[in-house]
Amino acid sequence: MPIETSAETSVETSASAPVSPGLAPVEPEAESLGARYERDGYLAPFRVLEADEAEGHWQRMQALREERPEDAAAAFSFNPHYLLPWLYDLARHPKILDKVERVLGPDILVWSTGFFSKKPHDPSYVSWHQDSTYWGLEPPDIVSAWVAFTPSRRANGCMRVVPGTHALGQIEHVDGFADGNLLSRGQEVQVDVDEADAVDLELEPGEFSLHHVRIVHGSNPNPTDVPRIGFVVRYIATHCRQIGGRTPAALVRGEDRYGHFDPLPCPREEFDPEARAVYDAATPVLRSILFRGAAQGPRKPS
Ligand SMILES: O=C(O)CCC(=O)C(=O)O
Numbered sequence: 001m002p003i004e005t006s007a008e009t010s011v012e013t014s015a016s017a018p019v020s021p022g023l024a025p026v027e028p029e030a031e032s033l034g035a036r037y038e039r040d041g042y043l044a045p046f047r048v049l050e051a052d053e054a055e056g057h058w059q060r061m062q063a064l065r066e067e068r069p070e071d072a073a074a075a076f077s078f079n080p081h082y083l084l085p086w087l088y089d090l091a092r093h094p095k096i097l098d099k100v101e102r103v104l105g106p107d108i109l110v111w112s113t114g115f116f117s118k119k120p121h122d123p124s125y126v127s128w129h130q131d132s133t134y135w136g137l138e139p140p141d142i143v144s145a146w147v148a149f150t151p152s153r154r155a156n157g158c159m160r161v162v163p164g165t166h167a168l169g170q171i172e173h174v175d176g177f178a179d180g181n182l183l184s185r186g187q188e189v190q191v192d193v194d195e196a197d198a199v200d201l202e203l204e205p206g207e208f209s210l211h212h213v214r215i216v217h218g219s220n221p222n223p224t225d226v227p228r229i230g231f232v233v234r235y236i237a238t239h240c241r242q243i244g245g246r247t248p249a250a251l252v253r254g255e256d257r258y259g260h261f262d263p264l265p266c267p268r269e270e271f272d273p274e275a276r277a278v279y280d281a282a283t284p285v286l287r288s289i290l291f292r293g294a295a296q297g298p299r300k301p302s
Contacts, residue, residue, distance in 0.1 A: 041166030044209030054205035107254035142213035
């Protein structure tokens with residue numbers, strides 16, 4: 001049982017943590033974050049971007065949808081960091097990696113990224129699920145960072161987690177493919193989730209949360225005027241293996257002593273041809289892993 005300290009009861013929310021000149025980072029925080037993550041399966045909130053930087057990213061997304069609608073739709077629906085340097089850079093941002101390192105250790109790869117977007121008055125939702133179900137990765141030393149580009153609150157359908165469920169092991173899921181479900185297969189856990197047990201991970205623009213690959217989580221529709229846009233980065237420890245195919249991953253911290261993944265370089269510019277070639281080769285392999293055994297394939301990007 002972790003010993004409760006003041007560091008454990010107030011998770012640092014910004015880069016403004018007190019730092020004494022000449023002193024190394026305060027190690028007790030590292031221990032307490034690790035213990036809290038081990039117990040709850042999530043950590044939040046932390047800040048990675050200032051609010052205006054997050055707004056800038058959201059505006060660049062909207063501009064790209066105007067300038068290059070097909071490229072943007074494809075990229076925003078699957079692994080945009082392969083094609084957009086500013087999202088690759090966000091995925092390797094030291095402020096996120098400093099927290100990820102606390103829970104995965106020093107050697108970290110980015111395996112994938114994606115968006116979970118809900119427009120104003122959007123009925124889309126995310127069914128209760130565990131990420132580990134179809135990713136074909138083991139062991140489950142995998143954590144996702146959910147970065148808010150817009151406010152993400154209970155009112156507009158923020159992500160919700162059920163603390164402690166990461167310790168239940170892999171739970172059976174059924175694919176629903178329901179309209180409005182943002183998950184690729186509309187998968188849902190086959191256990192009753194008591195809504196009263198769920199915690200809302202409310203975030204302001206530029207903040208992020210971390211969640212374990214096995215935690216049960218989901219989200220409700222957005223009935224408000226405020227869009228809810230989240231950029232998700234899935235981090236794996238370098239010892240993880242991909243079952244069912246060889247895929248790329250970006251080494252973002254430490255050393256890869258295992259070589260289970262092909263290196264993924266940062267694109268030199270938006271949609272640069274070399275990056276696109278890597279994307280076009282990797283995407284069918286990844287989709288075949290994610291849709292293994294499914295009754296239907298991926299929906300078209302919107
Ligand atoms: O954004 C959401 O509502 C769900 C996100 C999610 O399922 C994930 O990041 O794993």
